[in-house]
Amino acid sequence: MRLITAAAIVMAMVGASVPVQAQSYPTRTIRLIVPFPAGGPVDVMGRLIAQSLSSSLGQQVIVDNRPGAGSTLAGREAARAQPDGYTLLLGSAATLAIGPALFKDIGYDPIDSFSPVAFMSSVPYVMVAGPKAPAKTVKDVIAYAKANSGKLNFGVPNGAPPHMLAAWFKDVTATDIVVVPYKGAATVITDLIGGQIDLGFETTSVTLSHVHEGSIRPLAVATTKRLPDLPQVPTMIESGVPDFIAASWTGIMAPAGTPAEIIGKLNAAINAALQSPDMQARYKQLAAEANPGTPQDFAAFITAERPKWAAMAKLSNLKPD
Numbered sequence: 001m002r003l004i005t006a007a008a009i010v011m012a013m014v015g016a017s018v019p020v021q022a023q024s025y026p027t028r029t030i031r032l033i034v035p036f037p038a039g040g041p042v043d044v045m046g047r048l049i050a051q052s053l054s055s056s057l058g059q060q061v062i063v064d065n066r067p068g069a070g071s072t073l074a075g076r077e078a079a080r081a082q083p084d085g086y087t088l089l090l091g092s093a094a095t096l097a098i099g100p101a102l103f104k105d106i107g108y109d110p111i112d113s114f115s116p117v118a119f120m121s122s123v124p125y126v127m128v129a130g131p132k133a134p135a136k137t138v139k140d141v142i143a144y145a146k147a148n149s150g151k152l153n154f155g156v157p158n159g160a161p162p163h164m165l166a167a168w169f170k171d172v173t174a175t176d177i178v179v180v181p182y183k184g185a186a187t188v189i190t191d192l193i194g195g196q197i198d199l200g201f202e203t204t205s206v207t208l209s210h211v212h213e214g215s216i217r218p219l220a221v222a223t224t225k226r227l228p229d230l231p232q233v234p235t236m237i238e239s240g241v242p243d244f245i246a247a248s249w250t251g252i253m254a255p256a257g258t259p260a261e262i263i264g265k266l267n268a269a270i271n272a273a274l275q276s277p278d279m280q281a282r283y284k285q286l287a288a289e290a291n292p293g294t295p296q297d298f299a300a301f302i303t304a305e306r307p308k309w310a311a312m313a314k315l316s317n318l319k320p321d
Contacts, residue, residue, distance in 0.1 A: 025262050028059060029086070030060070032089075033078050034046045036071070037067045041286050042090070057269055070102055070159045078253065080107070083256060085262035090250055090253075091250065096302060100310070111306075115253065118267045121274075128192065128210075157183070158182060159318055160185075164312035166199075193210065193216060205287040211230070220236045223235055246308075267294065270292070274291070
């Protein structure tokens with residue numbers, strides 16, 4: 001009888017061990033790996049979440065910027081980490097769809113290597129033109145490009161989502177528009193303003209201030225409906241390009257095998273941060289929309305988005321080293 005009682009106690013302790021670990025988590029610093037350089041809009045959003053989590057969880061959350069190889073360096077680093085909740089990844093289309101479609105032997109599987117934790121944000125893309133571009137609407141762009149093959153150009157950050165959008169636009173409109181690769185969005189915008197390039201696709205977080213200043217011209221938004229910040233700008237669908245819908249999105253991922261209780265605790269803390277008035281205001285300044293939800297919501301979103309971005313990556317004909 002004593003043996004049975006002792007065994008029962010041991011089993012009860014074992015069964016309770018995981019919830020106890022989750023309740024005590026975190027007990028040390030958490031690292032958030034960001035696949036982009038410091039200072040950009042995505043990095044800023046990651047840092048805002050890191051600051052909020054540091055406060056709510058009672059442990060420091062540090063941002064570790066790991067750009068490179070189409071954002072796959074960060075993915076590989078996160079996938080190799082222990083699944084204990086102390087290493088997280090700021091996931092996006094670049095790391096989870098585009099990079100895996102372009103690069104071989106990246107060192108992780110975009111689905112099997114990670115567990116979705118929480119959706120963070122989405123930011124719409126806008127097709128923009130420089131002041132010297134011979135087009136004031138998307139229909140103008142298409143007509144001019146068809147009549148003047150190879151005369152228009154897109155400026156795009158090389159291998160980044162806007163590069164994929166340019167390839168997609170060329171494919172669906174059957175136009176010959178030259179794609180000019182740049183190292184980053186800042187130089188694309190500079191050359192758009194200066195008239196060195198004609199067209200670009202960038203997020204509202206990058207373009208909105210320049211649009212309001214009048215230094216670049218918005219042609220269409222890649223959303224299902226017009227944006228409150230740009231009410232006079234039509235959607236790509238209104239402009240005659242069906243189903244052209246795309247947004248820059250981010251969310252938090254953990255290495256596969258991270259305990260569900262820890263993922264749940266992180267999800268609750270991130271959602272609380274995203275729903276706070278302060279975070280809502282900060283995201284609005286970045287022209288971003290906060291998207292709180294469950295890990296399952298984020299998993300379903302990634303499943304729907306991956307094929308679209310992977311197909312665009314193939315259209316780009318990029319041949320990375």
